[in-house]
Amino acid sequence: MTERLARAVAALEPEGGSVLLLGEPGSGKGRLAEEAAYELERRIDGGVKIFLLPAPSLDEQWDEEVFENWFIAQLGVEPCEERQVRGPAATSAASKRVLEAVLAESAGLAPVIVAPSVDRYPVRTGALLASMVRSGRIRLIATARYLSGAAEQISRHPRMQRLSIGPLSRLEANTMLTQLLGCEQIEFSTLHRWYAITNGYAHSLTVLALALDRRGLLERERGMIWEKTRDFGAIPEEFLTYLGEACTAEELETLETIAVGEPITEAVLLEKLTPAHLRALQAMGLIVPREREGGEVAITTSHELLASSLKSRMGADRRRKISSELYTALRHGFDKQDELRKPNRLFRLVSLGLEAGRLLPIEWLVAALDDPGFESDPETKLAIARAITRHPDVHPARLAEAAIGIYHTARLLGDRRAVDEAMEVIGELLDPGTRQALPVPLRIRLQIELATHLTLDREQYDEAFETIEQLKRLEYEPGSAADEMVRCAYPLFYARTGQLRKAAEAAPAPDEQGRMELEWVRSQARLVSSLTLSQQGRFSEAFEIADRTRTFAALGGRVERFVGDQLTLAMFISRWSSGSLLAASDILEQVQTRSLSLLQNTGFVEGSSAILAVGQGRWRDAALHAERAVARFGQRDPFGMLAIFNSVLAYAQAALGERTESRRSIFASETARPGTGQVLRGIVRILTLEARHWNGEADVVEQANRTIAWARREELPFIELRAMQVLASVQGGLDSARLMRAREISARIDEPMGSALLGFIEEVNAGESAWDAPSARILTDLGVWLPLPHTPLLSAREREIALHAALGYSSKWIAERFFLSTRTVETHLRHVFTKLGVTGRDELRSYLRGGKLSA
Incomplete structure (x- = not known):
């Protein structure tokens, strides 16, 4: 039940309780009134009789006589002579007549009258309604837009509570739409778009959702619904x-x-x-x-x-x-x-001028390009930048800024034609005959954008690195912003091409701080540092550097604000990697309630939701969200993130027993594009290794050894120790050299993760089975899970609940984690016991401990 429905029902439950719902057209107050009436029908002992009055049309006023005539027509009330008489006495008589008829028709049930649009009733009719409310023998649910006419009259009575009904909250919209469309979840990006374009108005949301469903523009999978197309053509x-x-x-x-x-x-x-x-x-x-x-x-x-x-x-x-x-x-x-x-004013002039096809003053266009008002409208921002490049009065410096703006925005939108257009302009500006007219810092920026294009779009890594190396030949002051731009170009190149150790070495030290101008330049390098530190096990440093840099970025220009969105993802990764799943969930919730165009429009939220669900052991939800993230980034992947979300999907599918699908996702995750996602290569390797472990693959030991060797080369102790934990689980322990190495690197990993991983390895080495190791439960609380044996008899939900129950989690705890009732959890457990031939949790644990993971 939504909060607004609960408030309305609470006002109506006492005998004679009545409520006036005030709200704008389309706010859902009419639907809420009927829902409240039907909820009362379920709650009140003895039942209720509901009278649904029709709403007056815009050109119709329900005076006292028309109101009474409706009841005469519906209930057969005999007309009386005094009906033609006006005044309090006539109103009282009419009220008594209608009330008696309502009570007679109710036949002992509690009468509930639903009266829409009572602000279009005149005061005289309001007096009749108010008289019925005063009797205490009916419940009235009235709706109105304004507190006028009959609405004002009936609201004077102390039995009548007034509730303001605004647009639906995002949570209420999700609840309404899932009930309307018969699904479990609405994809976040789809819900965000629908909510944004309807302002949360219930009627508009309903019409939009049903129309899209009727036209076959909604997809359904695993209980989730999402929109096929995101344009406004539908x-x-x-x-x-x-x-x-x-x-x-x-x-x-x-x-x-x-x-x-x-x-x-x-x-x-x-x-x-x-x-x-x-x-x-x-x-x-x-x-x-x-x-x-x-x-x-x-x-x-x-x-x-x-x-x-x-x-x-x-x-x-x-x-x-x-x-x-x-x-x-x-x-x-x-x-x-x-x-x-x-x-x-500038925003509106430029928007209208572009739509009208006018030649706008260059000063307006340049100022508008820096206006944060266009941050949430990348299409308009791209149009402004293009207008600058084609303007007859543009000079080289402004042309350069516009070309950079086109490149960044076009990559985000997946507009290949605009990307090529931007690079053509940048190439002309870097021509020896032109570039001397540009200041050195701007030449450096253009050359870095060229290197970025060669790296991300052309995958010509040698040419990209040589383009960066050429920057050293330019003359600029040591310690200046230009110097810092050149310095930070190296960690970005290394990170985007998967060379994490080199990226970490080239990046500014975490504790190195300079003036604000330099910190803005360093923002993308700081992003690389944060993501790398998380994989090294230095989670606190990773979070602090991302949080601090995001604060600085929010004060910077549009490029820095853009990076600030990605830094939010880095903060999330640091918390998730450390096992602080509640803190990670809080960050994700903040993202969902803020208007971050990058995170909400490219699939980052769905992908982050999948990563969080993996840590929480909600693998069905993880698969749902990961499939949507893979679909979004499969259409357009400006950051090279597809590999990480494919690895999450592989893990979730393996945990659900979908071994064939998991193997396909593992294969897809091994083909990585250059970009920010390459910095997360260590997490990709761990998730795919654990997916192989869940699948019972024959090459788990070989893959674990490869991951350990790779992580050691890249100096990522956390990834190395996670791989050792998998190896110990599969082999029943580690050799003495590996065990010594595990003890050494665990000290570099923040607590409690480092000691929990080492504790598990030590316990397995001492002869404990993986399922009996005391640290196994600690690891699950930190988001590191032991695989279930291959149990094809169990459904996806049953597998999740069986594992949690075997690890000692109570039915109440499991119910809260999966948003189920305790009774539903107990029902699932009974099915698990029956299918596996066990009689309780202890036998279930023994079954899982002795189970073999068949390849």
């Missing part, structure tokens, strides 16, 4: 039909103008809108006034989906015409430079 036709039926042609033109020009705050634009049309559109809930920073009030469409519907129906020519008119009005209405210094 606008539900219900919205277009509704707009055509609800609005006059003139009102629709006004609404289109608002959709193109929103947010409309300027007097010169408001003067172009007809007040009568604005009132009508606001009454229908199609436009809303919103207060902005500084107290400024803006007129906007009620949600982005509505604006998208309008833009899709009006066509490009109509949009261009409106944009041109608005742009002309705005430009003539401003006081030149004073107004253009305001970011919001």
Whole structure:
């Protein structure tokens, strides 16, 4: 039950309790009213009788007589002569007549009246309703947009509680949609997009989800639903039909103008809108006034989906015409430079000017490129950068900045044509005949971008390294930002190509700090350091450097803010690697509630959710999220992250007993693209090694030895010790040389992970079975799991619960971990006992201890 439903039901449960739900059109107050009535039906002993009144239309007012006539028609109440008389006495008589009829129809059940849109009832009808509420013999659930008319009348009574119903929270939206679509989960990226474009309005969410489902644009797998396409081409036709039926042609033109020009705050634009049309559109809930920073009030469409519907129906020519008119009005209405210094004004002028196809002043475009308002709109940012490169007044320095902006944004969007366009401009700027006109720091930046392109897009590593080496021939001041750019180019190259030891050696030392200008330059190298430190077992340092650098990056330019999003991922990895799963979960939750375009639009959230679920032993959820992350990054992988998410998927599939699928995912994870994901190569190796262990592969020992040797070469003690733990589990111990090495490197790994891994190895070496080792339970709390024997009789959920039960976790704890009831967990356990032929947890543990992992 959602929080809003619980509040409504709590107000209604006492005898005679009533509630008035106040909210905007589309907020879901009508649905909530009916849900509350049906929830009461389940809760109240003896049952209830529900009376659902129809909502008055916009041009209809339910006066006292019309209200009573409805009950006469429904219940057969005999009309009385005094019905034609006005005044308190007549109202009292009518109230008594309706109340008696309602009670008679209820036949001993508790009557519940659901009355929508009571603010469109006149005060006189409100008095009739209020009289019925005062009797204490009915429960009234009323809805209203405004506290006026009958809504104000009935709300005076102490039995009537008022609840404000705003848009759904993200959690409430997820709950509603999973019930509506009959699934267990909505993919995060899909839910985030739907929520953003509907502003959480229940009606719009419902129409959008059902329309996409009807048109076959939703995919389903393992109980999860996601959207096939993420563009706005799939606008539900219900919205277009509704707009055509609800609005006059003139009102629709006004609404289109608002959709193109929103947010409309300027007097010169408001003067172009007809007040009568604005009132009508606001009454229908199609436009809303919103207060902005500084107290400024803006007129906007009620949600982005509505604006998208309008833009899709009006066509490009109509949009261009409106944009041109608005742009002309705005430009003539401003006081030149004073107004253009305001970011919001600049943002709107540039957006409208680009849409209208105008040649904008170069100063506007350059200023807009640095405007953080475009961070969440990469398509517009790309259009601005392109407009700069094609501008007749652009000089080389501005051209260089724009080309760099095109390259970064185009890579994020997967726009290969724009990437090539950017590199063509960069190549021309680096031509010997042109580059002398550029300042040295800008030449260095361009050459680093060229090296990045050669590394990430062309995979021409020798040419990329030579491009970086050429930077040493330039003249720049030691200790300057230019010097730091050259220095940091090396760890980035090494990291993106999987040379982790070299990357760590070349990166600035964790405790090295300089002035803010230098820290901004170092931000990407710090990202490399943090991810590498996590794999070395220096988890606290990894977290601190990522957290500190993210704070600095938030104060920097757009490139640094972009890196700041990736640093959030580094903070998550440090907590997860250390076994601090609750802290990792908190970081992920923060990401989900913030508007980080990189993390939310590229699959990072789904991938991080999968990584967390692996540590928590929720392998079904891990597989769900990993499959979505692999699908997202399979379409576009600007950071080389596909390998890490394939390795997570391989592990989850192996834990679920899907051995064939797991082997395919292991193979896919071994083909890695250059990029940030290469820095996580140690984690990829461990996850695929453990997947092989779960699968019972014949080459686990060989693969463990390879991983140990690789981790030692790359100086990653945590990865090396994790591989030793797998080897000890498979072999029943380590030889003396390996055991000595394990003791040595465990001291370099932060507690409690280092001692827990070593403790397990020592216990197995002393003759304990892996399942009997006391440290095994400690490791599971830290996210390191022992494999189950091959048990094809068990379902995916049963495998998860069986392992947790065998490790000593209570049914209550398991229920909380998997969001199940304790009764459901006990039912699953009974099925496990029956299928495996055991009688309880002790025998289950013995079964798993003695089970053999067949290859």
